[in-house]
Amino acid sequence: MILHRLFSLVAAAALAAGLMLPAHTAYAQPADAASASQSTAAPADTAAPAAPAAPAPATDAIENPYGLQALWTQSDFVAKGVLVIMVLMSMGSWYIIITKLWESMKVTREGRTARASFFKAANLQAGAAALKEGSAYRYIADTGISAGEHHEGELTENIDRNTWVTMSVERAVGEVQSRLQDGLAFLATVGSTAPFIGLFGTVWGIYHALTAIGIAGQASIDKVAGPVGEALIMTAIGLAVAVPAVLGYNWLVRRNKMTMDSVRGFAADLHGVLMGAKQAR
Numbered sequence: 499m500i501l502h503r504l505f506s507l508v509a510a511a512a513l514a515a516g517l518m519l520p521a522h523t524a525y526a527q528p529a530d531a532a533s534a535s536q537s538t539a540a541p542a543d544t545a546a547p548a549a550p551a552a553p554a555p556a557t558d559a560i561e562n563p564y565g566l567q568a569l570w571t572q573s574d575f576v577a578k579g580v581l582v583i584m585v586l587m588s589m590g591s592w593y594i595i596i597t598k599l600w601e602s603m604k605v606t607r608e609g610r611t612a613r614a615s616f617f618k619a620a621n622l623q624a625g626a627a628a629l630k631e632g633s634a635y636r637y638i639a640d641t642g643i644s645a646g647e648h649h650e651g652e653l654t655e656n657i658d659r660n661t662w663v664t665m666s667v668e669r670a671v672g673e674v675q676s677r678l679q680d681g682l683a684f685l686a687t688v689g690s691t692a693p694f695i696g697l698f699g700t701v702w703g704i705y706h707a708l709t710a711i712g713i714a715g716q717a718s719i720d721k722v723a724g725p726v727g728e729a730l731i732m733t734a735i736g737l738a739v740a741v742p743a744v745l746g747y748n749w750l751v752r753r754n755k756m757t758m759d760s761v762r763g764f765a766a767d768l769h770g771v772l773m774g775a776k777q778a779r
Contacts, residue, residue: 597681604633
């Protein structure tokens, strides 16, 4: 009897253990599955946020509100008049510099040709014909020859032939020099007045800056940037016009001096030949 009860207890314990084992296994699988799902979902939760999209490039260029174009469009008639005057002065200066340099170089070339051909000719007429038509040296030679051949008249008879020829040749040399110096006075004027014209534009721009400050009641940078920038641009333009004019004037004066030394030397030699030709007759 006791054994039967003991066997029944063992059987009941074994049955209870059998029932509990499947239940523990059934709960283990969902836990593993949940952990697996969490592990697979974790990269999605911990992934780095997407980078923000790059801004689209601007298609419209930003215009400079303080440049030369803005200066012309926003300035009044006084500032525009100053700009026009300085532009005309600059154009005239460069035109004179280029043309006078070309003319001086041409006279220098003609001088080398005259030295090589004129004094080797058979006579004065042949020597003058060998010179380039319309050149400075041809003009001096023709003037001297004409003065030597035509020394007549009641008034010119009071002057001896030597003095008459000398005066004629010197007059021709003076005309050549005057031709070379044409326009240099304009360069000197531009070089001396352009900085002051630019300074006038500067004063006018500062006046507008002070007016803007008085109207606004405060000296903010956006109120004075435009007028002050206009004033500085006027100063820069005045200097840009004056400096080339001064340099060109000094350079041309120096070059013309060297050119005229060669012309005067030719005139002196021509005068000697004319006097010798008269004595030979």
